[in-house]
Amino acid sequence: MRSGNMALTTKCILLFSLLTGGLMSDSKSDKEVRHDVSVQDVVFVIRNQEHPFHLKRARLLKADIEQQCRVLGLEKPKIVLLTEKYGESGHWVIFPLLPKLGEHYGKPKYKWIFFCEEETRVKIPGLLNVLRRYDPSEFWFLGKELRDQAPSIIHHYRFHNDPSVFAFPDFEAGWLLSVPLLQVLSDRWKTGDHHMDFTIDLKHEIAFFIWDDGKGVKLTHVQELCSGNIGSNDPPSNDDDVAKAKMEKESKDAEMRRRRNKGKEKAECVTTYPIDMMECGPAVSKKNLYFAVKTCEKFHKDRVPVVKNTWAQYVKHIQYFSETEDKTIPTVVTGIPNTERGHCGKTFFIFDHFLNDAWLKHIPWLIITDDDTILSVSRLQRVLSCYDPETPVYLGERYGFGHTKHGWGYDYITGGGGMVFSRSAVQEMISNGCQCRSNADPDDMIIGACVKRIGQVITHSPLFHQARPADYVPAFLQHQTPVSFHKHSNGDPYQVYKDWFQVDDEKGDLVLDLQDDDNDDDGESNDLAQSKTEDKGSEEAEETVVTVRTDKHTEL
Structure with missing residues (x-):
């Protein structure tokens, strides 16, 4: 029985290694400084909605993350659905939750907070591999960057001389805060004087707050965080063996792409977000x-x-x-x-x-x-x-x-x-x-x-x-x-x-x-x-x- 468990563990380690690209010893990323991070160091925050349809979609994402961790032999992840943890209105705005997030998920227990949308999908091994590039004791604001090409009314015409100088995250690709930065933002919000104001485009407003008129932290673009890179999300499988087979196939496909693109610096996406419109049945007449x-x-x-x-x-x-x-x-x-x-x-x-x-x-x-x-x-x-x-x-x-x-x-x-x-x-x-x-x-x-x-x-x-x-x-x-x-x-x-x-x-x-x-x-x-x-x-x-x-x- 013991040898069987060892064999299973070995298989999980090999699968995890393949999925993270850990066997690619000649890749550029392996020559970089690597920081220790496990799934237990990450809090996954799903910015979901209360409507039953949306709550169901968020729970599917939660189940998908948990299933990946089971298949890979990882610990059970910490996943937060905002409407379940913080039911009051306004949770989606994030700002008023910063003190609570800092209190509940601040150091020393966690290193990273990963925010995503209901339809975002994340490859856990790939995400952990990306995070190993960044020192979690420093201030990090990570995401897929968006930049205005012209002054925009929805961004209050900020940076109107050249709006492209300011980067803000595509929420649908997922974005991250290191816990030390979360603590600083939490303290700023608790002690700041906030006037009643509008929330229009939160992703821009979050980045502007974190930037803090140049005194804070800019967004760091992470090319592995992706959106619009799939047609639609695959239906979930309740069978861990089926999920494992799918992950193994994805790892082999990724390995083939890495070999084909060797030297071309082409990153593998660790997050996805569908471009197709969600449909739940026949169109309404x-x-x-x-x-x-x-x-x-x-x-x-x-x-x-x-x-x-x-x-x-x-x-x-x-x-x-x-x-x-x-x-x-x-x-x-x-x-x-x-x-x-x-x-x-x-x-x-x-x-x-x-x-x-x-x-x-x-x-x-x-x-x-x-x-x-x-x-x-x-x-x-x-x-x-x-x-x-x-x-x-x-x-x-x-x-x-x-x-x-x-x-x-x-x-x-x-x-x-x-x-x-x-x-x-x-x-x-x-x-x-x-x-x-x-x-x-x-x-x-x-x-x-x-x-x-x-x-x-x-x-x-x-x-x-x-x-x-x-x-x-x-x-x-x-x-x-x-x-x-x-x-x-x-x-x-x-x-x-x-x-x-x-x-x-x-x-x-x-x-x-x-x-x-x-x-x-x-x-x-x-x-x-x-x-x-x-x-x-x-x-x-x-x-x-x-x-x-x-x-x-x-x-x-």
Whole structure:
């Protein structure tokens, strides 16, 4: 029995050595100073979300890390899911958690904190091998670097003379702090004076805080941390033998690549992040999506036509909400004066309309957009396959406000990229007294504060974007399948739609519409809308709901 255990241990050591490249004695890395590190020295922090779908994905990542360690004969790793360990809102912002992370995982027990996203996958032996290059007693901030190519509004136009001088980490590739640096950051946050502020692009804001106006630590680029380097994550295996065979195959493949690329300094990725969009089943039918576009009179002639001639061609149910009647669109008149900022009154008018208008009551999803939002209907249909409209869902690009201490502040869906609500979510807000203080209140922030007050959560999708494509690092967008962008300024919105969304929407219009036709056994939505206009026969009804049939879509 003892000899059997020794044989098993020997096999694990050999596999571990292969996976880390430990047998490549002539490689450049073997001539460097190596620092001792084991899986017990690393805390794996998964920056997950509370929604059941996202929690399940995070637990799959945790199981994958644990399985790797079992197969390799390593100790059980320390893995933290933020929502399970720190349930209060704002945990995703990291800043208010720094004191707790420093207290719970500071030295001397640990050396490194590895942060990653739910869909990040990490090869444990490879990661440990990378970390051996860095002295864990020093201050290290490691990651895959991103650099702005132009000043960006989402980064507050920092480093506007040359934004490329500042590097910040791609969270999806994973990033690391040495524990000594974590302790310093923890102390700085505990003793610092933090004013209530917005969290917009956390990866840039984290790097800016750590840099500390040049007095702190810059990001060190690690080429083995990768993202967008696989199509999709493989389904997990519950069989350790199957997992072991897969790891052995990967190690042999990596060894062959090392031999082919000898002398070319090509690194093997130790982390992956998929480029493909996550889909959980059939795409949501177009008949189950209702789009409400917020507009106003001054944009009826320039912005609304862009919507109509791009993504609105591929929807079944859409209306345009304005303070002014315009039969050429046609608009739904809200009776609420237009405001330059906020639009809370208009948004809550849409909520009331969605809940109480008879022909809308069978539609489970509400999508509220601006009149300069550019999106892909097909991609949105696929994203929503992972969510249940019978439960409260508040989905979009998440921003934060006031997260200066753990549990303080609230999250909100920034409106420009599109806000998605299940019918259940809208019912929860209205039945619990959510309302505007004035028509000019910022609708997205009022909704976010209300969602926290009623004990529910905002769900973030990195595929929704508040800004233009030009405001994001190209390398970051290249490993995404975006759902939306926002704003027409300094660019051609038609070209943005053509470059990013048109092909998918045209393809989806052919494939998904056939599915809709097969499953559409009642035709209720179009018939209800048309009969509503015909039965009332009044000028008021004609102003409110007009059915315009085309070969591709129905506008209401």
